[in-house]
Structures are given as structure tokens and as C-alpha cells.
Amino acid sequence: MMPRSPCLLLFGILAACNFAPQQPPPTVDLPARFTGSADRDTATAEQVSWQQFFGDPQLRLLIGYALQHNQDLAAAFARIDQARAFYRIEQANQLPRVDVGAGASRNQAPLAVVDPAFGNSTRTIEFNQFNAQVAVTSFELDFWGRVRNLNQAAMHQYLASVEGQRMFHLSLIANVAATYYDARASEEGVDLAQRTVAARQYALGVARDRLDAGVTSTVDFEQASILLTQARSQLAEMQRGVAEAWNRMWVLVGGHLDLHAVQPNPISAAGQFENLSPGLPSALLLARPDIRQAEQRLAGADANIGAARAALFPSISLTGSLGYASTELSRLISGPNQSWSMGAGIGMPIFDYGQRRAAVDLAVAQHAELVANYTKTVQSAFSEVATALARAQRLGEQVKVQAEAIEAQQRLAETAELRYMNGISIYLEVMDARRNLFSAELQMLTLRAAALQNGVQLYVALGGGAGL
Numbered sequence: 001m002m003p004r005s006p007c008l009l010l011f012g013i014l015a016a017c018n019f020a021p022q023q024p025p026p027t028v029d030l031p032a033r034f035t036g037s038a039d040r041d042t043a044t045a046e047q048v049s050w051q052q053f054f055g056d057p058q059l060r061l062l063i064g065y066a067l068q069h070n071q072d073l074a075a076a077f078a079r080i081d082q083a084r085a086f087y088r089i090e091q092a093n094q095l096p097r098v099d100v101g102a103g104a105s106r107n108q109a110p111l112a113v114v115d116p117a118f119g120n121s122t123r124t125i126e127f128n129q130f131n132a133q134v135a136v137t138s139f140e141l142d143f144w145g146r147v148r149n150l151n152q153a154a155m156h157q158y159l160a161s162v163e164g165q166r167m168f169h170l171s172l173i174a175n176v177a178a179t180y181y182d183a184r185a186s187e188e189g190v191d192l193a194q195r196t197v198a199a200r201q202y203a204l205g206v207a208r209d210r211l212d213a214g215v216t217s218t219v220d221f222e223q224a225s226i227l228l229t230q231a232r233s234q235l236a237e238m239q240r241g242v243a244e245a246w247n248r249m250w251v252l253v254g255g256h257l258d259l260h261a262v263q264p265n266p267i268s269a270a271g272q273f274e275n276l277s278p279g280l281p282s283a284l285l286l287a288r289p290d291i292r293q294a295e296q297r298l299a300g301a302d303a304n305i306g307a308a309r310a311a312l313f314p315s316i317s318l319t320g321s322l323g324y325a326s327t328e329l330s331r332l333i334s335g336p337n338q339s340w341s342m343g344a345g346i347g348m349p350i351f352d353y354g355q356r357r358a359a360v361d362l363a364v365a366q367h368a369e370l371v372a373n374y375t376k377t378v379q380s381a382f383s384e385v386a387t388a389l390a391r392a393q394r395l396g397e398q399v400k401v402q403a404e405a406i407e408a409q410q411r412l413a414e415t416a417e418l419r420y421m422n423g424i425s426i427y428l429e430v431m432d433a434r435r436n437l438f439s440a441e442l443q444m445l446t447l448r449a450a451a452l453q454n455g456v457q458l459y460v461a462l463g464g465g466a467g468l
Helices: 006-015 059-067 069-092 146-214 218-253 279-286 289-310 355-421 428-460
Strands: 098-115 118-143 317-324 339-347
Touching: 059 069, 059 146, 059 218, 069 146, 146 218, 146 289, 146 428, 218 428, 279 289, 279 355, 289 355, 355 428
Parallel strands: none
Antiparallel strands: 098 118, 118 317, 317 339
């Protein structure tokens, strides 16, 4: 149905003006699937909450506490509230602002009186003044879409802050888990070092007895003493690592927790994680909060371009008021005391020395920067997943090989001790075998902790965490 008036048609055309570029995020070339990934009948990361993913009850307790008390996360929530309030401010600018006012005053004013008998004289007059009015101070007719685009930019800024909070949420989970596995590996290293110290103290006692009996020389005794000293030194290093890891943990979780009621799982235990399918690389565009945040910022940059372009055109605003004024309160709201006004204004700078055009160029340049950032974010997301998948495979192989190496070192140490006790070899052979066995066992703890930390990184890289 055609408008009844050309004016209505013109108004509708102008109201539909929008100079913001309407363009989707850039397309980033990604492989069809991740290298080395096989189809598995398992859930994808975004379908698995962190409560389901982590199998260690002590770790789940720490993560839950961190999500409630971490101060950086609290700051992220505050930034969301700020962005939401800014969006509401810009949204309100699309509607007319209506002000209501009322007032009363008692006045005295001089009054000149001309009296033929007495000449001119000055007297005073006292009177009351009452008024009430409703006014629209200034309402911009958004013909060019400037206000609408500012509102859209604020909305995308708010949505980007929400995605930023989700991104920090995942990052906090990853940091807590990585620190936890570091602490648990150090604790198991302390246990290993303590057992080694005890074994070497026993060996030193045997070496002393053999020295006293004249069976061996002081060289064997000193070598046994060196082994014990090395074990004690590594024990102290492991204990330092435990203390540092837990100190980092208390900062992450926002306070100290009593963990004695919940028993942890050994890092060698199976079932640390829920099995995940990496899915398709294209699914990262929807799963990763950092990609969604970059997309929201890109959309906000489009809106800022539209607002900057609209500023090149004249701004049209309306004003109006309706009120009453009277010297008697009882007769305030009556026809003769009514006053009203309506007005329209148009404004446009003539000489701004290229300021508004530069604002458009600035908005376009910021948009180009965000396009590059979006592309880099997508590429980095794919790289993180591919790297974590490759590391998972290689670390699994290293753990198997290291287990075989420990078994071989154990057999070698036992053989070296038998040879020494039977006088076939010197104690240096035993010393080397024990040192290598201890180093191999410590390396196994490091590899297992690295594998667990990589599993966490894969979960985060895939955008995991249902319900974030």
C-alpha cells in the first residue's frame, strides 16, 4: 500500500538510511578436518561441562571455588555490568527525553505610580508565581542512522564483554588445572625423593659397615654419601616446587581451602579426563568465545563507521513544551494560563577542517585492524587445537617409552648392586645406575604432568565448557 502523502514516503526513506557497511566476518581458509584426528563416538568439548570433564574430585573443588572467589573474574563481571549500562544509555538516546518541572515563588517588584496630586512615586508590589510544564528539550530525528548505529556499537561492545568473560572463565579453569597438576607432580616427586633418600641412607649404612669390615675402600663410602646428598638436594627442590605451586593456586582460587576431606587422584591414574572429539575446524567459529568476541567487535566497528558517516549530514532536532503559569495556585491549570512552544532546528558544521571526514577514516582504519585481528584469532585457534592434538599423541608415546626405560633402568640398578655385592664391579657402576633410575622416574612424573596439562589445553582450545 502506497503512502498517502509524499512527505510520509520521504520520511520513511530517510528513516531507513543506514551508512554502516553490512558485511559478514571475513572467511578464513581452514582444513576440512584436523590432521590425525579420527571419527570418535564421543562428545565435543562445548557439550561437556568442566564438572564432567575433570575426573579428579580435588581439582573440581578447587575450580568451583576459583570461579566464585577469583578477583580477576570478579573484575570481568564488573566490565560486563559497565558495558550493559553503556548500552542502556545509548539505547535511551533513541527516544525523546521528556522533562517535567514545577515551581512556586514569592516575588516583590518596584512599581512606578504617577499621581497628579503628589507627582511621581515608587511603590512595591508583591505577588505569587506558580508554574508547571512538560518539555522535550531536544530530540534528534535519526534520519541518517547515527543514533541507531551508536546503539548498535554499544550492543556489540556489551556482547563482546560477555564473550570476554567466558574466555576468561575458560582461561581460569585452565590455569587452575595446570597449576594443580604441577603441584601434584611435585608432591609425587617429593614422595619419590623421600623413598630415594631412605634407600640411599640404607645403602650408605651398608657402605659404612663394609668399610669398617675392610671389604671396600673409602671411595665406595664417599660415592654412596654423594648419592645421598644428591637425593636430599633434589628432595629440597621438589619441596620448594610444591610450596610455590600451591602458593600460585591460592591466588588463583582467591583463598585457602581445606583439601584433606577430598582425596586426589594420582597423576598416573586413568580417567583424569572425559574423552573428547575435536570435531571440525569450522566448529571453532561457534565454540570459541575469543572468536565470538572478535566477531562482535568487528560488528561494532561496522556500526561505528555508520555513525561517523552519518555525522557528515545535517542533524535535525525537535523541541517542545507545554505548561501553565499563574499567580494563583487554584487557577494554575486553566486555559488562559496555558503556554506552549514547538520548534525544530537543523545544524551542520561548515568549516571543521576535515574533522568529520577524519573520523570516518579513523573508523574505517579501526575496522581494518579488527578484520586482521579476527583472522589471526581464527588461525590461532586452529593452531592451538592442532598443536594440542599432536602433543597428546607424542606425549602418549613418550610416556610408554619412558615406562619401558624405567623398567630397564630398574633391572640395570638391581644387576649393578648384585655385581658390586659379589665383588665383580666397583661402586661407581651402582652409583650411575641409581642416579639414572631416579632421573628416569622424575622424568616420568614430568611427562605425565605435561600430558595432563596438554589435555586441559585441548579442552580449552576446543572452546569447552557447556553452560559458561
